Amino acid sequence: MSLLRELSVLVGDAFSEVGAERRLGEVSVSQRPDLAQFQCNGAMAAAKTLGRPPRDIASDVARIVSTDARMVGVEVAGPGFLNLHVTDEVLAQWMTKTAADDLLGLHRAQPPRSIIVDYGGPNVAKDLHVGHLRPHVIGESIKRMHLVVGHDARGDVHLGDFGLPMGQLLAILEDADPDLPYFDEAFAGPYPEVSPVTVEDLQRLYPLASARSKTEPSFQAKAQQATVELQAGRPGYVALWEHFRAVTIESLKVIYQRLGVHFELWLGEASTGERLAPLVELLLDRGVAVQSDGAIVIHVTTDEDKKELPPLMLRNSRGGSTYATTDLATIQERVDVFEAEDIIYVVDLRQSLHFQQLFRAARLGGIAGDNVTLTHAGNGTVNGPDGKPFKTRDGDLPRLSELLDVTVDLARSRLDENQLALELGASEREDVVRMVGMAALKYGELSNHRTTNYSFDIERFTQLQGKTGPYLQYVAVRAQSIIDKAATKDIVAGDFLAPSDAKERALVLEIAAWPEIVDRAIETLSPNVIAEYSYELANAFNHFYDSCHIMRENDPARQQSWLALVRLTRAVLVQALDLLTIEVPERM
């Protein structure tokens, strides 16, 4: 149990004793550190139900709470705020407990839940561009925060490997090279093991195919036909499509390695293939799905809607399935096969209508029961430094791999300019350069709220000072540097003493606040809560660093206590940054 929870129990008991609801005793970190360490606002809320002035209630609660040995000052302020301080001994005990905990005080998930985070969404034959950065990084972070507290969380890349784009690729390839065995319906196999196309071929062909679909009705018809036949399982198409998929996955893994995102599941829209027909049958049987204009749809509008929602399209009039069908089948698979209790989609907010329809359809069709939560944790878009949509000179979206190159190059020149990490060998230094570049990118990304359409300004993100990824790495490295120096002088971390300095106390309080930060980040699926905390923790450490000189301290017990605090601070900072998918070098 965290310190805040302990205090909430204490104050909650007191509220209960004066006849108010126990939950009103919830204690939070004070918004006014000049007045208090912790605060409780419950008295104002209790005033209504109890019919008494809030200050009276607060005074009664304060009298009860102040008898507890842990409390050193309990005051009523303003309209009925309860201002709380704990003794320095409590803080020291708290640090001891936290440092001994392998989770550094975080609340364990109880019970752990089975969670699928759907956050990649790359498409076969399409290169990743800057727009893909947000869902990948945010999703990875959200997955990690669930994992760290003990949930069984898995990331599913959910590859876009289905639908018309696949038919378009088949059609354009058949046009270009009709002699390939994949297009010969008489061919008995086996098909060649080596792909006839590279991922670069696909990336070049796809835009051509897409453009032809718009201008050439005959080509569009052919692509639609190929799509339906692929979905029906035509062997040559399936074999070729499997090559499309394989070469795409291979190239994705390279960039994911650089980016530090990892998927437990490499499923895709097409993974639900054999589920689609039975699912549609099931929904027709249940009367949830109906025929409409030659298509099969689910009507999802309810009486409470101001405006009618478009129905979910299960099967179009050509007999083809759509992404709505595969998404619904994917929910079924996640519930039935993976026993998912929570499904979280980190997907562009512009798809919120789709998810609204999808979730309703899943409920109506009995695909997801009440024991399953479905959440669209939508992300905003990325704009250029000018505040307009991010585009290259040619008007295209910049490729993600090029963006990573530029970022790492910029990180390298920042380190060069400041003559940093020069003592490292070439390979270790290049590793640090990569970590700094990625940290810059990711902190720039995650320090914004998930839903914000933010301005991507790599010049700003790679700054070594200010609220940036590299700054946070610097603070962790600085802490490590003290630990290393102490080791050379045989100074070891000792017991935590009661804080003796205001900056030291502030740092301890910051660390004590960590469990609730993670709770809130998980509850709201907001990595920026952790990003904000990381920065505050780093600042608190720098203030402590400035005012408490560890190597120069004469009292050995105090020196050892401070060293223990340095180690603990670094551990929490590293844990926080890991949840933001940011790596910390030993030196830089």
Added chain:
RNA sequence: GCCUUCGUAGCUCAGCUGGAUAGAGCAUCGGACUUCUAAUCCGACGGUCACAGGUUCGAAUCCUGUCGAAGGCGCCA
């Protein structure tokens, strides 16, 4: 046309689900280095929280309207 989201310092953004004096970075100005890494620290400057009403003891936060921005709206994904 309808629906959704948004509008906070010169710029980029937070704001813990309604609490105390709205915060941070950058930029600007002024101070602190024979350093445990100054990538830091201390201070100053900067706001009618788009606007107008309403609910409440209390509103950047909730409700209504206006203005402005972005996005979405059955056979694309």
